[in-house]
Amino acid sequence: MRLRALLETDALGLRLLGGEDELDRTVRGVMTTDLRDPSRYLSGGELVLTGLAWRRDASDSEPFVRILAGAGVAGLAAGEAELGDIPADLVEACVQHRLPLFAVNETVAFATITEHVVRQVSGERAGDLAAVVDRHRRLMTSGPAGGGPEVVLDLLTSDLDLRAWVLSPTGRQIAGAGAPLPAPLGAALAGHHLAATRTGRRGPYRAAVAGSTYSLFPIRNAGRGAVPAARDVRESVLSDWLLAVEADASDWPAARLDLLQGVTQLIAVERDRRDAARTVRRRLAQEVLELVQAGAAPAEIAARLRVAAPVLLPGLGVAPQWQVVVARVDWTAAGTAGGAGVPGDIAGGPVAQALLEEILVDPAVSGPDSADRIAVAHTGEEAIALVPLPAVPAPLPETVDGPTDNAAAPDTAEAPAAQDPALHADALLASVREPLSAGLADDGRLTLGVSAAVHSAEGLRGALEEARHARRVAAARPGRVCAAGHHELASHVLLLPFVPDDVRRAFTARLLDPLRDYDRRHRAELIETLEAFLDCDGSWTRCAARLHLHVNTLRYRVGRIEQLTVRDLSRLEDKLDFFLALRMS
Numbered sequence: 001m002r003l004r005a006l007l008e009t010d011a012l013g014l015r016l017l018g019g020e021d022e023l024d025r026t027v028r029g030v031m032t033t034d035l036r037d038p039s040r041y042l043s044g045g046e047l048v049l050t051g052l053a054w055r056r057d058a059s060d061s062e063p064f065v066r067i068l069a070g071a072g073v074a075g076l077a078a079g080e081a082e083l084g085d086i087p088a089d090l091v092e093a094c095v096q097h098r099l100p101l102f103a104v105n106e107t108v109a110f111a112t113i114t115e116h117v118v119r120q121v122s123g124e125r126a127g128d129l130a131a132v133v134d135r136h137r138r139l140m141t142s143g144p145a146g147g148g149p150e151v152v153l154d155l156l157t158s159d160l161d162l163r164a165w166v167l168s169p170t171g172r173q174i175a176g177a178g179a180p181l182p183a184p185l186g187a188a189l190a191g192h193h194l195a196a197t198r199t200g201r202r203g204p205y206r207a208a209v210a211g212s213t214y215s216l217f218p219i220r221n222a223g224r225g226a227v228p229a230a231r232d233v234r235e236s237v238l239s240d241w242l243l244a245v246e247a248d249a250s251d252w253p254a255a256r257l258d259l260l261q262g263v264t265q266l267i268a269v270e271r272d273r274r275d276a277a278r279t280v281r282r283r284l285a286q287e288v289l290e291l292v293q294a295g296a297a298p299a300e301i302a303a304r305l306r307v308a309a310p311v312l313l314p315g316l317g318v319a320p321q322w323q324v325v326v327a328r329v330d331w332t333a334a335g336t337a338g339g340a341g342v343p344g345d346i347a348g349g350p351v352a353q354a355l356l357e358e359i360l361v362d363p364a365v366s367g368p369d370s371a372d373r374i375a376v377a378h379t380g381e382e383a384i385a386l387v388p389l390p391a392v393p394a395p396l397p398e399t400v401d402g403p404t405d406n407a408a409a410p411d412t413a414e415a416p417a418a419q420d421p422a423l424h425a426d427a428l429l430a431s432v433r434e435p436l437s438a439g440l441a442d443d444g445r446l447t448l449g450v451s452a453a454v455h456s457a458e459g460l461r462g463a464l465e466e467a468r469h470a471r472r473v474a475a476a477r478p479g480r481v482c483a484a485g486h487h488e489l490a491s492h493v494l495l496l497p498f499v500p501d502d503v504r505r506a507f508t509a510r511l512l513d514p515l516r517d518y519d520r521r522h523r524a525e526l527i528e529t530l531e532a533f534l535d536c537d538g539s540w541t542r543c544a545a546r547l548h549l550h551v552n553t554l555r556y557r558v559g560r561i562e563q564l565t566v567r568d569l570s571r572l573e574d575k576l577d578f579f580l581a582l583r584m585s
Contacts, residue, residue, distance in 0.1 A: 001027050001120040003100055006047070012116060013108035014077060017091050019100030025074040030117040032110050036060070037067055041269060046116060049110045050080045052275055058089040065093035069214035075100035076229050079110065105499050147349060149267045153177035156245075156263065163246040166219070166267055168358055169194060169238055169439065170432040175270075181244070183549045185210055187435050192216060193242045194439030204249050204260070215249035219264045219271065234331060234346055237439050240244035241271055278357065284308040285375035285386045293379075301457035306373065310386065321453040322460060325385040326467040328475075329357040330445045349378030355436075356383040359428055384464065389422060389453055409512065425450045425470070425483035437480045445482075447474040452486040452510060466506045486510060504584055511581040514564040526564075527582075528530075529557045533569065535581055 004023040007014055016023075028045030032052035033040070048068055068076060076099055078086050085101050094101035102471060104113070149166050154392075156162045157177045165176040171190035173181050181189075192207035193216040205216040219241040243264050249257065288308065289302045305322070330353045353376050360374045376385045380549040425448060429436075436446060449471030451463035466486050489506050515526040529547065533554075536543040544554045558569055567574040 001117070003027060003047070005120075006113075006117070007102070008114065012113050013091065013114075014102040015103035015105070017086060017101045018095050019075065019098065019104055021292050022098060022100045025100065026118060027074045027120075028342075030114050032114065032508070036064065039067050039071050042068070042071035042073060043264075046073045047075050047077060047113075048073050049077050049079070049104070049113060051081065051110075052087075052090075055087065055090070058087065061087065061090040062093040062096070063242065065090070065097050065099055065570050069097040074104065077102040077113065079104045079106065081106040092240045138436075149175040149270050152179065152263055152266055165244045166270075167193075167244055168241050168361075169240060169242075169355075170358055170435050172358070172361060174241065175267075183431065186244075187431060189214055189216060190242065190246050190435040191438040193218070193244075194237060194435055195441070197237050197240075198439065198441045200233060204245075204257075206248060206250055212246060213248045215245045215247055217245065217260055217264050219243055234345055235351060238329065238351055238436065239358070241267070243267065264481050280311060281375040282353075282377060284311060285377040285384070288386055288460070289377045289384055289464075290380065292464055293445075296436050296459070298457040301460060305457055308386070311375075321389040321422075322463065323387045323389060323453050324451040324460065324463040324467040325356065325360065325387060325423065325428075325448065326464070326471045327352045327383045327385075327446065327448045328381055328471060329440075330381075330443070330447075332443050348381035348385060352381070352383035352446075353378040356385050359432055359448070360385055360387065360423075382468075384467075387423060422453045423450055425474075426483035429481055429483050433481045440480045445475075445480055447471050448483040449474055450483065450485045462506065462509060465502050466510075469503050469506060481514070510580045511565060511567075511577060512585055515561060518560070518564055524557065524560065526557060526561050529554070530561055530578060531582055533558060534575060534582070538569065538575070 002023065003025050006027065007016055007023065011040070024386065026045060027047050029043075029047075031041065031046045032049040033041070034051055036043075036054045038048070050138065054064060067074070071560045076094060078090065078101065080086065081105055086101070093099075104110070153164050153166070153175060154177045156164050165181045165186070166174040167186050167190055168174055169185035169190055171183070171188070173186055174467060191205055192209070192214075193205060196205035196207075196216070197205070197218065201219045203216065207214045207216055220236075243260070245260065246463060247259070254390075284304070284307065288301060288304050291304060329348050331346055331348075355377050357374055360376075374385060374387065376383055428448065428450070440446060449467040449469065451467040451470070454460060454463045456483060466489060469489055470484040470486055473488055474482040478482075485511075486506075489503065489510060512527065515530065518524055519526050529543075532546050533543045536546060540551050540554060544551045547554065549557075562568055567578070568579070569575060
């Protein structure tokens with residue numbers, strides 16, 4: 001159909017603002033967008049519908065129109081609902097680039113225009129999924145009516161009787177039609193997909209899992225703005241989504257395969273939108289990281305944290321704790337089929353950043369927006385995550401010498417764990433180790449380190465050092481996917497002469513800082529008690545006599561030391577760790 005026919009259809013509410021000489025252009029499709037640069041999703045001949053949300057000021061109009069004209073679109077229709085009259089700068093830009101411009105009356109929905117164009121241009125495709133996808137293209141753009149990938153997956157089910165799911169590279173379900181995919185099945189499918197991708201074979205990939213056959217389609221952008229096909233596959237293998245379809249596509253006709261490839265392109269729009277939404281969180285993490293590494297004053301870092309907290313923990317009424325997680329991906333070979341370089345050609349930081357953002361998502365939470373409280377920056381080959389945690393309630397005030405009543409002291413082993421919201425290294429990798437190992441194959445390694453939780457800006461520098469050293473501990477272990485936590489730094493095994501001074505500081509701080517903080521608040525003399533207890537070889541009677549305390553008071557203080565440090569002073573290893581920490585402090 002031609003643009004002129006649209007103008008002559010009263011029900012569409014179109015008003016011509018410019019381009020009368022171009023009304024014989026052919027319309028081959030329709031696209032709704034408010035992206036500033038939608039070129040990657042345009043193939044030419046579209047009528048572009050826009051609500052003008054991309055326009056911030058008059059200078060934005062000419063670049064937008066220039067992009068549309070360069071993509072060969074048939075015309076532009078701008079809605080009047082957002083700004084009222086169409087801005088003069090947009091009219092001038094369309095005249096300059098000879099692009100027909102229409103105003104859409106605020107009473108007319110873009111969906112009405114979309115439906116009309118699709119009915120006119122689909123013809124022989126009316127009963128085919130491609131026509132349905134075209135009708136719903138507006139739901140996959142960044143417009144306010146966006147419906148996300150679930151819409152297209154529902155259409156696959158209703159029109160072609162295909163069950164399908166969008167999965168992350170670790171197998172986490174991002175979208176699906178009908179019943180959720182069991183987590184172990186998702187991880188297995190992701191592992192098959194990553195292993196097949198590393199071979200350089202062209203998708204879709206066939207996978208037989210749990211008695212069913214699945215076809216796995218990579219979700220990549222193949223239109224304008226796509227990454228060149230000659231890239232090293234390792235640059236994206238650990239971050240690309242996949243479309244898992246419960247069917248064997250090996251005997252499908254070319255037309256149906258093309259339709260599914262088109263669906264992956266639409267879902268790629270959702271991926272781009274998700275990545276764009278992470279921009280603010282990444283920027284916040286980068287700013288805080290730069291301040292921490294530059295040795296900025298704690299007050300300046302605290303100010304940035306106050307800005308970050310509402311974004312990362314909306315609605316939280318108390319100041320959070322923070323943990324630091326450091327990840328690194330290293331490649332040790334020139335690559336497999338599909339690769340085009342040596343490890344030095346791959347920028348490890350962005351790869352680790354995308355992967356760490358995925359790992360930090362709660363595996364029990366599905367959906368593309370479940371990572372909206374994760375801020376990851378990258379510097380060099382490292383990715384560094386700033387993870388906020390709810391604050392742990394402070395312990396009830398107590399007297400210097402013991403509890404205020406005769407009740408037993410709280411269970412020193414269970415009380416801290418019940419309140420602990422912190423991340424733990426092993427738990428982070430429990431559900432992702434298998435699929436990621438398949439993607440890393442025999443030439444890649446992922447190592448990850450987790451710091452202890454800190455309660456203020458002053459502790460972030462130490463937390464970053466702690467996470468980096470924990471990652472190095474993980475790197476010394478065998479295996480493709482390894483992690484280590486802060487607790488592994490508080491062991492005398494690491495205290496060898498060649499260990500750097502900052503590791504020694506991390507060791508002593510991890511063991512003694514909780515006691516120093518408690519002494520500062522309560523004047524409990526826990527450090528002095530610990531020194532005397534160790535010097536007396538753990539003898540309750542001799543230690544009580546030295547400190548002029550009742551034995552029960554001494555037992556209470558030692559119990560408090562064990563509770564604060566989650567250590568057991570009846571164990572030789574813990575005694576030795578405390579002994580070394582005190583000697584090095």
